[in-house]
Amino acid sequence: MDCETCLPKLDACLDGELDLSDARLVADHLATCPTCARVGLARVQQKRAVSAAATTFKPDPAFRARIEKSIGVVKPNRWSRGWLPLLATVMVLVIASFFFLDLKRGQSRDQQVLAELADQHVMTLASANPVDVVSTDRHTVKPWFEGKIPFAFNLPDLGNSGFELVGGKVAYLSGSPGAELIFRIRQHRISVFIFDSHAMQIPVSANAFASFNVRSWNQNGLWYLLIGDLNQGDSEKLRELLKGAG
Amino acid sequence: MPLFERLYNFACWLTQDRHEAEDLVQETFVKAMKGFSTFQPGTNFRAWIFRILRNTFLTSRTGLQATATVSLEDESEEEILTSAVNTPESILLARLDWELVHQALAMLPVAHREVLLLCDVEEMSYAEISAALTIPMGTVMSRLSRARRALRTAIQGLQKE
Numbered sequence: 586m587d588c589e590t591c592l593p594k595l596d597a598c599l600d601g602e603l604d605l606s607d608a609r610l611v612a613d614h615l616a617t618c619p620t621c622a623r624v625g626l627a628r629v630q631q632k633r634a635v636s637a638a639a640t641t642f643k644p645d646p647a648f649r650a651r652i653e654k655s656i657g658v659v660k661p662n663r664w665s666r667g668w669l670p671l672l673a674t675v676m677v678l679v680i681a682s683f684f685f686l687d688l689k690r691g692q693s694r695d696q697q698v699l700a701e702l703a704d705q706h707v708m709t710l711a712s713a714n715p716v717d718v719v720s721t722d723r724h725t726v727k728p729w730f731e732g733k734i735p736f737a738f739n740l741p742d743l744g745n746s747g748f749e750l751v752g753g754k755v756a757y758l759s760g761s762p763g764a765e766l767i768f769r770i771r772q773h774r775i776s777v778f779i780f781d782s783h784a785m786q787i788p789v790s791a792n793a794f795a796s797f798n799v800r801s802w803n804q805n806g807l808w809y810l811l812i813g814d815l816n817q818g819d820s821e822k823l824r825e826l827l828k829g830a831g
Numbered sequence: 832m833p834l835f836e837r838l839y840n841f842a843c844w845l846t847q848d849r850h851e852a853e854d855l856v857q858e859t860f861v862k863a864m865k866g867f868s869t870f871q872p873g874t875n876f877r878a879w880i881f882r883i884l885r886n887t888f889l890t891s892r893t894g895l896q897a898t899a900t901v902s903l904e905d906e907s908e909e910e911i912l913t914s915a916v917n918t919p920e921s922i923l924l925a926r927l928d929w930e931l932v933h934q935a936l937a938m939l940p941v942a943h944r945e946v947l948l949l950c951d952v953e954e955m956s957y958a959e960i961s962a963a964l965t966i967p968m969g970t971v972m973s974r975l976s977r978a979r980r981a982l983r984t985a986i987q988g989l990q991k992e
Contacts (some may be wrong), residue, residue, distance in 0.1 A: 596972075596976055596979065597957075600950060600957070601956070602956065629980070631979065634946055635932060635948075636952050637929060639844065639932075639933070639936055639947075639948055639952045640840060640952055641843070642839060642840045642844070642852070643836065644835065644836060644839040650849075651857065652853075655860065655861065656860055674867050675864075678833050687907050696954075817896075
């Protein structure tokens with residue numbers, strides 16, 4: 586895919602409207618084209634800015650009470666035959682409201698965390714200096730984090746797995762510091778974020794976000810999130826390697 | 832009341848007046864209650880109730896004024912696909928601030944504002960937006976693209992002030 590094909594598809598890709606093969610092509614192009622990656626990042630930021638800026642107006646509790654009352658007035662006659670269907674309708678609406686609001690709250694929390702970390706991953710890919718400690722040696726990368734983050738973690742011996750450690754840097758999620766490790770397999774770069782799971786409970790359950798593959802798990806008090814444009818099999822393989830070192 | 836706060840926020844953005852928004856939400860719920868039998872189980876409830884609110888707005892005095900004074904450009908998809916390539920967007924997004932985006936959104940025509948809100952705030956799919964606005968999917972895509980470009984232009988304008 587070239588830039589002229591990629592750019593018009595960026596919005597649909599970020600809106601989750603591209604089919605998997607097109608989304609993969611866009612992601613592959615973004616991974617290799619800094620110009621389009623910058624535009625992609627700007628569009629992600631714009632989407633998030635609109636979402637934040639436009640969720641503004643909260644209804645007054647008195648208004649809610651008034652509208653509930655007015656809906657009650659709609660009832661033609663509380664003793665007529667219309668009373669029972671209306672009551673059933675109200676109950677369905679109330680139950681539906683709990684369902685929708687609960688679902689939305691859970692989803693938006695997951696999506697917020699994923700969006701934040703996906704942004705950091707894209708910024709890393711677009712950066713000329715993606716890592717602060719550049720080394721393929723786990724015994725160099727791990728000690729570099731000492732004193733910079735409030736926990737320690739283990740890194741696996743990647744051996745002949747095909748994965749290579751590129752380096753790492755300090756990342757932040759909701760103000761808490763953690764580690765971002767960059768791995769490479771073939772031309773794909775993968776970010777693995779590690780945070781203290783005692784500091785935050787993050788129930789991310791999605792396996793994909795904005796065409797990236799995602800894996801997350803808890804282990805020994807740490808929360809891991811793996812994100813990148815690698816395939817499902819490689820995602821699982823890297824997760825198993827990291828879990829093995831856990 | 833399902834989606835009460837979401838509908839209120841959307842109504843405020845459409846009307847840009849809290850009192851009118853309250854009237855609009857109230858009328859929406861009354862219509863939804865009266866017409867609940869017309870809602871087909873298995874179809875999208877959220878798109879259905881947003882459509883009621885939006886149609887109610889369009890037939891209100893404010894809605895008629897807002898839509899009568901703005902003529903949208905030709906919404907052909909082809910034009911959007913080519914113009915997206917040249918959009919100057921590396922621009923301004925480095926230091927977006929909440930107030931600036933809020934102001935820029937308020938400056939957009941209703942047709943652009945509503946499609947942005949449904950996509951980026953309500954996180955509706957293009958199919959849901961198509962159902963809520965009763966426009967074809969192709970128009971959703973082209974209008975969304977145009978709205979995002981208009982927003983960037985508005986933000987740029989505000990940054991220069």
